[in-house]
Amino acid sequence: xxxxxxxxxxxxxxxxxxxxxxxxxxxxxxxxxxxxxxxxxxxxxxxxxxxxxxxxxxxxxxxxxxxxxxxxxxxxxxxxxxxxxxxxxxxxxxxxxxxxxxxxxxxxxxxxxx
Amino acid sequence: xxxxxxxxxxxxxxxxxxxxxxxxxxxxxxxxxxxxxxxxxxxxxxxxxxxxxxxxxxxxxxxxxxxxxxxxxxxxxxxxxxxxxxxxxxxxxxxxxxxxxxxxxxxxxxxxxxxxxxxxxxxxxxxxxxxxxxxxxxxxxxxxxxxxxx
Numbered sequence: 001x002x003x004x005x006x007x008x009x010x011x012x013x014x015x016x017x018x019x020x021x022x023x024x025x026x027x028x029x030x031x032x033x034x035x036x037x038x039x040x041x042x043x044x045x046x047x048x049x050x051x052x053x054x055x056x057x058x059x060x061x062x063x064x065x066x067x068x069x070x071x072x073x074x075x076x077x078x079x080x081x082x083x084x085x086x087x088x089x090x091x092x093x094x095x096x097x098x099x100x101x102x103x104x105x106x107x108x109x110x111x112x113x114x
Numbered sequence: 115x116x117x118x119x120x121x122x123x124x125x126x127x128x129x130x131x132x133x134x135x136x137x138x139x140x141x142x143x144x145x146x147x148x149x150x151x152x153x154x155x156x157x158x159x160x161x162x163x164x165x166x167x168x169x170x171x172x173x174x175x176x177x178x179x180x181x182x183x184x185x186x187x188x189x190x191x192x193x194x195x196x197x198x199x200x201x202x203x204x205x206x207x208x209x210x211x212x213x214x215x216x217x218x219x220x221x222x223x224x225x226x227x228x229x230x231x232x233x234x235x236x237x238x239x240x241x242x243x244x245x246x247x248x249x250x251x252x253x254x255x256x257x258x259x260x261x262x263x264x
Contacts, residue, residue, distance in 0.1 A: 090152065091125040091238050097149040098139060102131040105138070105145065 009076045012056035017041070018049050022072060025059060029069035124239035133227055133234045137194050140225060140236075150174065159183065159206075166191055170199060171208040185210055186220055197225040 012018055021035060036046045050070055053059045057076045062069045129136060139145045141164050147157035151174040158181065159173035166188055173183045185208040186200035200220035202210040210220065221240055228235045 087240060088125050092127075093152045094150060095125070095127040095129075095236075097151075097153065099127070099129055101145070101149040102129055102135055102139065104148075105135055106131060109135075 008056040009058065009080045012052050012058055013080070015049070015052075018053055021046075021049055021053065021070075022058060025070055025072040029062070029071045031067050031069050035070065124237055126235055126237040128230060128233050128235045130233050132232075133194055133229055136227055136234045136236055140197060146172070164188065164191055169208065171204070173206075181206070183208070186223075189222070195227055197223075199223055 013022075017039060020039070024030060024035065024038075032043050032046050032050065035050075036043050039046065050059065050061065053070075054061060058073055059070045060073055062071070139149065141162060143160040143162050146162065147160040150157045150160070150172060154177045156175045157172055158175050159171060161169070161171045163169050168188050168191075169185065170188070171183065171185045173181045175181045183204045183206055184201055185204040186202055188197065188199045190196055190198035199222075201223050202220045204210045224237075224239045226237045228237075
């Protein structure tokens with residue numbers, strides 16, 4: 001996965017309305033009209049959010065002109081979670097080295113004290 | 115600290131060493147450069163201007179000699195308790211280049227230090243700074259919820 005795809009995923013997820021849209025789509029396909037209802041938003045506003053989500057690959061839209069149901073795509077979300085896992089891994093590795101180095105520091109301090 | 119959930123981006127470790135030593139290891143270049151970076155990497159550059167608004171510039175060099183630089187500035191310096199700094203990839207002169215398109219230019223890194231029965235727990239958490247409009251942590255929480263439902 002390229003950084004750009006990941007950036008798109010994260011910037012798409014940075015908006016609370018879009019996260020709510022995703023959470024609703026996790027239950028099943030919905031049309032723009034159905035999605036717009038609980039948000040007190042205009043349909044064009046919802047469509048705009050859907051475009052961002054679609055560009056990030058987080059949803060796919062149906063082809064039917066009127067209905068065009070939106071459907072959640074889980075893969076980019078999993079990749080984003082993997083990225084978080086890599087970050088965690090990075091710090092675990094740093095901590096391993098820090099742990100070893102602290103022992104050296106402690107020995108050095110003992111020596112200079114003794 | 116609880117077992118981290120998917121998407122949670124705080125990492126903790128309890129070290130069998132006094133807090134003063136951990137603080138030194140994080141704030142003094144001669145020590146920091148000895149452990150920062152993955153196994154087999156070195157940290158050839160390490161400048162730390164430890165005061166609010168002060169800059170850091172450090173690098174990691176891979177075993178084949180490629181260097182990556184990171185820079186940012188300290189937002190909070192509370193001795194023996196807490197460090198908050200921004201972090202971004204940069205060039206060798208410390209000109210920030212950001213973490214990639216669409217991401218906040220700087221990340222906020224928060225490091226906390228705690229005494230626990232003669233040991234020291236260090237927690238590092240990472241999130242987008244104000245430019246992102248919100249912390250990433252929130253996004254990750256939501257992400258975990260969405261994943262659980264998908």
